[in-house]
Amino acid sequence: MQDNVLLIERKDQFYILTINRPDALNALNNDVFHALDTFFTRLYKDYTIKGIVITGSGSKAFVAGADIKEFASLDETQGRMLSKKGQDILFKIERFHVPVIAAVNGFALGGGCELAMACHMRVAGNHAKFGQPEVNLGLVPGYGGSQRLIQLIGKGRALELLLTADMIDATTAHQSGLVNHMVEPGQEVNKSLEILSKIATKGPLAVSQCIGLVNAYYDKDVDGFEQEYNDFGSTLGSEDAKEGARAFVEKRKPEFKAQ
Ligand code: CAA
Secondary structure (H helix, E strand, O other), X not given: OOOOOEEEEEEOOEEEEEEOOHHHOOOEOHHHHHHHHHHHHHOOOOOOOOEEEEXXXXXXXXXXXXXXXXXXXXXXXXXXXXXXXXXXXHHHHHOOOOOEEEEEOOEEEOHHHHHHHHOOEEEEEOOOEEEOHHHHHOOOOOOOHHHHHHHHHOHHHHHHHHHHOOOEEHHHHHHHOOOOEEEOOOOHHHHHHHHHHHHOOOOHHXXXXXXXXXXXXXXXXXXHHHHHHHHHHHHHOOHHHHXXXXXXXXXXXXXXXXX
C-alpha cells in the first residue's frame, strides 16, 4: 500500500482531502479508493464536521481518471468487481451526511469526472477540463458516470460527451450545469470552503436530510415525496427546529446541536 495517496487536512469544522499522486495526474488506484473508503466510513454521521472538500495535488489535474495502468491485467469478472467497488465508494460520498464539494483544479476525466459528479457540488478553476474519454480505451465509464452525467447535463449532452470522448472546458461545463462555480486557478478550495461555511450555519439535520431528499429523486426504489413528509415531520419534532423558531422570535442566530 502506497502511503500519503490521500492527504487529510482538518480546517476548523471542515476536512480538505487531497488526492496525491501528481506523477500520475492523481489517477484513482486501489490505494486511493481504500483511503477514501476508510475516511468516509469512519466519519459517517459525525456531526462535529460540517463539510468536506476533495481536490487534487498540484495545479494540472483534479483526477485524470481511473488508473489505466491497473487495468491491463484484469479479466471480465475482475473488471465488474472493480467497477462495483468504485461505485459503492462514490455512493458513500453522494450519500454522506454533510456536503462534499469537488474543488476541480485541472483535468477531471473518466473516473475523475465521476468522482466530481458524486460530490454534492463542483467548483472549478477556469482552466479545468472535463470529459468521459473511456471509449478511447474501448471502455464504458465504470464509476457511475453514464448515470450521473445524464442527471447533471441531460441525455443529449451526456451522450455527446460519452460517445465523442471530447473534453469540455470549465466555461462549457458551467453553462451545462456540470459545474456550480468557476473561479481563478488556485481559488477552488477557498471558494468551496466559503460555500461550506455558509451551510455550516444551518440546521445540520436539515442539511443532511436535504441531501438525502435530492438523492431520493434519483433512487427508483424510493418515493421522494413520501420521504419528504417523513423528514419534514422528523425535523419539525427536533430540538434544532425548536431552537430555530426560538431564535427567529428572539431575533438572534440559532445555536443548532444536531439534535
Ligand atoms: N491512469 C494512469 N496514469 C495516468 C492517467 C491515468 N488515467 N492519466 C495520466 N497518467 C500519467 C501518464 O501516464 C503520465 O505518466 P508517465 O510520465 O509515467 O508516462 C503522467 O500521468 C502525465 O500524463 P501525460 O504525460 O499524458 O500528460 P499530458 O499533459 O500529455 O496529458 C491527459 C494529460 C490529457 C490528461 C492525459 O494524461 C490523458 O489522456 N490521460 C488519460 C485520461 C483518461 O483516459 N482517463 C480515463 C481513464 S479510464 C476510467 O476512468 C474508467 C472509469 O470510469 C472507471
